[in-house]
Amino acid sequence: MSCATAPGPRTRVILIVDDVPANLGVLVNSLECIGHRVLVAQGGEEALMRASLMRPDLILLDVLMPGIDGFETCRRLKAAERTQDIPVLFMTCLTDASDKLVGFRAGGVDYITRPFEIGEVIARITTHLSLREAQRELEEKNAELQRVHQELEQRVRERTTELASSNAALRESQHLLQAIVDNTAAVVFAKDMEGRYMLVNSGFEELFQMRREQVIGKTDHDLFPREQADAYCANDLLVLQQNRAVELDEVAPERDGVRTYLSLKFPLRGSAGEPDGVCGISTEITSRKNAEDVLRHSYSLLEATLESTADGILVVDGARRVVRHNDRLAQMWRIPTDVLAGGSADVLLALVGGQLREPELFLQSVRDLYADPEASAFGTFPLRNEQVFEWYTQPQRLGGRVAGRVWSFRDITARVHAEQQRDRLLLDERRARAAAEEATRLRDEFLLIASHELRTPVTSLQLSMQSLGQRLSLGMDAERVRSAVALSGRQIKRLSNLVDMLLDVSRIQAGRLELDRAPVDLRELVAEIAAQLGDQLAQSGSTLAVRAEQPITGWWDRYRLEQVVTNLLTNAIKFGEREPIEITITAEEGVARLSVADHGLGIPAEVRTQLFERFRRGVSSRNYGGLGLGLFITRTIVEAHGGRIRLSSEVGQGSTFCVELPLSTEGAGSRCT
Numbered sequence: 001m002s003c004a005t006a007p008g009p010r011t012r013v014i015l016i017v018d019d020v021p022a023n024l025g026v027l028v029n030s031l032e033c034i035g036h037r038v039l040v041a042q043g044g045e046e047a048l049m050r051a052s053l054m055r056p057d058l059i060l061l062d063v064l065m066p067g068i069d070g071f072e073t074c075r076r077l078k079a080a081e082r083t084q085d086i087p088v089l090f091m092t093c094l095t096d097a098s099d100k101l102v103g104f105r106a107g108g109v110d111y112i113t114r115p116f117e118i119g120e121v122i123a124r125i126t127t128h129l130s131l132r133e134a135q136r137e138l139e140e141k142n143a144e145l146q147r148v149h150q151e152l153e154q155r156v157r158e159r160t161t162e163l164a165s166s167n168a169a170l171r172e173s174q175h176l177l178q179a180i181v182d183n184t185a186a187v188v189f190a191k192d193m194e195g196r197y198m199l200v201n202s203g204f205e206e207l208f209q210m211r212r213e214q215v216i217g218k219t220d221h222d223l224f225p226r227e228q229a230d231a232y233c234a235n236d237l238l239v240l241q242q243n244r245a246v247e248l249d250e251v252a253p254e255r256d257g258v259r260t261y262l263s264l265k266f267p268l269r270g271s272a273g274e275p276d277g278v279c280g281i282s283t284e285i286t287s288r289k290n291a292e293d294v295l296r297h298s299y300s301l302l303e304a305t306l307e308s309t310a311d312g313i314l315v316v317d318g319a320r321r322v323v324r325h326n327d328r329l330a331q332m333w334r335i336p337t338d339v340l341a342g343g344s345a346d347v348l349l350a351l352v353g354g355q356l357r358e359p360e361l362f363l364q365s366v367r368d369l370y371a372d373p374e375a376s377a378f379g380t381f382p383l384r385n386e387q388v389f390e391w392y393t394q395p396q397r398l399g400g401r402v403a404g405r406v407w408s409f410r411d412i413t414a415r416v417h418a419e420q421q422r423d424r425l426l427l428d429e430r431r432a433r434a435a436a437e438e439a440t441r442l443r444d445e446f447l448l449i450a451s452h453e454l455r456t457p458v459t460s461l462q463l464s465m466q467s468l469g470q471r472l473s474l475g476m477d478a479e480r481v482r483s484a485v486a487l488s489g490r491q492i493k494r495l496s497n498l499v500d501m502l503l504d505v506s507r508i509q510a511g512r513l514e515l516d517r518a519p520v521d522l523r524e525l526v527a528e529i530a531a532q533l534g535d536q537l538a539q540s541g542s543t544l545a546v547r548a549e550q551p552i553t554g555w556w557d558r559y560r561l562e563q564v565v566t567n568l569l570t571n572a573i574k575f576g577e578r579e580p581i582e583i584t585i586t587a588e589e590g591v592a593r594l595s596v597a598d599h600g601l602g603i604p605a606e607v608r609t610q611l612f613e614r615f616r617r618g619v620s621s622r623n624y625g626g627l628g629l630g631l632f633i634t635r636t637i638v639e640a641h642g643g644r645i646r647l648s649s650e651v652g653q654g655s656t657f658c659v660e661l662p663l664s665t666e667g668a669g670s671r672c673t
Contacts, residue, residue, distance in 0.1 A: 012129055015039045015056040017047040017073065018091070019065045027060075030118050031125070044068035048076055051083045058129055060112075063092035063103070071106045078107035085135070087128045091116070187261065187282040190268060193240075195219040195233060198277065207252060207259075228253065236278045239265045243275060249289070250282065260289040312409040315396065316345040320370075323404060332389070332409055357382045369393060373402045380412065388416040515557040515640055522592055522661075523548040523585050525558065529565045530583075533573065541578035542598070544569075548585035552592050554663040560637045565594070567630040568657050572598040579654065591643075592661045599654035608647055 014036050018024055028038045039054060041047040044067050051059060059077070063070035070090060077083045089110040090103045100111045109131075110124055181188040181201035190199040197215045205212055210223065220229035228251075235248045245266035252259045261282040267275035306313055312329030316322060322343050330340060333352050340348070349366055353359035362381055369375055376394040383389065390412045396404040523546075530537070530544055537544055572581045579599035586593045603611065612635040638645045642662045649655035 012036045012058070013039060013054060013056040014058050014060065014125065015041060015047065015051055015054065016060045017041045017044070017065070017070070018060075018062040019043060026118060027121060030122060034122065036125075044070070044073035044076075047073055048080075048083075051077055051086060052080060055082060056086060057132055058125060059086055059088045060091055060125075061088050061108070063090055063094055063099070071102055074103070074106040074108055087132050089124065089128065185283075188280070189282075190277060190279045191219075191236065192277045193275070195221075195236065235263070235265060239267055239278055240275055243267055249285075258286075259284055260286045310410065314345075314348070314407040314409075315404060316407070317404040318373075318402070320345040322348060329409065332411060355383050355385070357384055369405065373405070387411060387413045389413075513636060513640055515560060517555050517557055519553050520556045520558045520561060522552045522554060522556075522561070522594065524551065525561060526565055526583055526585060526594070529562060529569060533566070533569055536570070536573050537581075540573045540576060542573060542576040542581050544581045544583065546583045546585070552585055552587045552663075554592050554661055556641055556661065557637075560640075564634050564637050564659065565596075567634045568594075568596040568659070571630065571657075572596050572600075572655075575655070576600040587663065590663050592663055594659040594661070595656060596659075597654065597656040601655075602651040602653050603647070603649040603655055604651055608649060611647065612645070 012035075014031055016024055016028065016038060018040070019042050024040070028040070031038050039050060039056060041050050043065055047059070047061070050056075061070045061074060065073075068076075070092065074088050074090075077086065077088060087109045088107060089112055090108045091112045091114060092099070092103075093114045094100075095113050103111050109128055112121060112124065178199070178201070181199070182203075184201065185203065187203040187207055188199070188201040189197060189204050191197055196217050196219055200212050200215050204210075204215070208215075208223070215223065220232045223229070224232070232250065235246075235250065238248075239246050245264060248263050248265060250261050250263045252261060262285045263280050263282040265278055265280045268277035268279050270276040306324070306326040307328070309326070309328065312332040313324070313326045314322065314329055315324040322340065322345050325340065329335065333355065335348065335351060339351060350363070353363045353366075356362055358381065362379075365377060365379065369377055373395055376392075378390075378392045380388060380390045388411075390410045392408045392410075393405055395402045396406050526546055526548070530546060569581070569583070576598040577600035581599075582595075582597045584593075584595040584597075612631050635645050638659055638661065643660045645660075646658045647655065648658075
């Protein structure tokens, strides 16, 4: 039979005691295969000797042997000091319960009856070996514990001696510490982690009118009103939470009023460095606190004043750092928070200058002021966004010396705009007065011209009628009568035209100019008017050329259109300077175009813009007649038809009037070229 040795922490020694060892060959071989070392004894005496010498880990003992039997051998093994701890397993064919009881009383730990199973035997052996190993470890640990216990007792004795010495020194230190804290002007106290007072000085006793025997071991809630105690405990908790020294204001109500103390509280640390209490040193600051309250109130009033002003305020120190500003300054100049936080007055003023129309002027003023710290300055400047700001600056003095500079900025945009509006209104009023005076002058001139224009045909008509009467009294001359009647008719026509013109102006002013639309052939209409004005045309010395390739019919008011053509052609005859006159009639894209051109005087540019207004004329009324209403009425009639009239002229080259009329009421005008 072959086997491999099983790995293990160490080789166990097993002693087998049997007077017939040949019977145990299989068992010995199995034990050696699992890594155990096997010793064999053939009797009780040999077993006692070998067990004492080799101290095996386990003994397998046969009961029935010559000489001393197994029970007696076991008793002797247990009686010997070197072998009493070795576990003994009996192997026998005795199966009686009384035999087993004898074996256990002799000191055996197990009882194996023959015949036996190798596996069961090995399992029992393994179990008892494990128990034996555990027992050994336990014994070793017990021995170690005993040694440690003895060392600890020795250290405790030494430490007790040290503590006795330390306590004596500590009591001496406590007396010294108490003497020190009792002689300080501050209030000193110490508390443990439960808030119980461990130490107070005479200042504490004097402040709260309590003896230290009444305080030691008590908490704040044991000694003070609840609200006061809660405040003290909250401050202690804050110190422990932050694990550092903290300065706090604490109050102590007294009969003469509330006293304020500045308490420096810090954690007391044990040997491990962890807090195990709180110590406080309190100094009365009631007077200083009252002064601070007064100063704080004054500062609040100053802050409120700065924030309530409509001006933007900037305070700069001598190093050009921003000391103070109000919110109005940031709003006026749209200053970013990071610029204000930076604290550089140069950066801030450069940002201000960047918003001005003329930044260099302002920045030069700033440089001049820094060069002369005693100087004050005032000015206004426009911003790029059309705002206008007023600024004022003066040095800030502290103890008679210049410590910085104060800048004040005010938005005067509304005031400037109001002044500009006032100036515009004054200018408009002057213009309106001038226009009214001009209108009065034009009215007076118009009335003078109108009276002259009306008187001329009336006078001519009177003379013609007188001449006709004289001729009739002397005898009728038919030819002369016809001539006089024709002259009278022309004057009556002229007078009728003047009256119609005045009536048209009145209708236009009242908004009552009405159109009686009907189909009208523009080419035919122009030919008729040219024939009617043939005598005037002949007297002027100008020739007329009408260009119209085909009839052009539109939906117009014939009478009003006659006025338009008559006025334009009459003007061309009057100012044509005996040069040719051309009338061109075309139609394109639903629009009729009538162009009347002369080559006479021409009209100056400064007159052309007002030529279509009432009572406006291109030449002096002394040299040329007319009421100055013809072109005004003409433009009004053309626009009433949905059209437009344009003028192009150069002095000495003549003038061209272009009229555009939609052929239907839905037509749209277009530009004249």
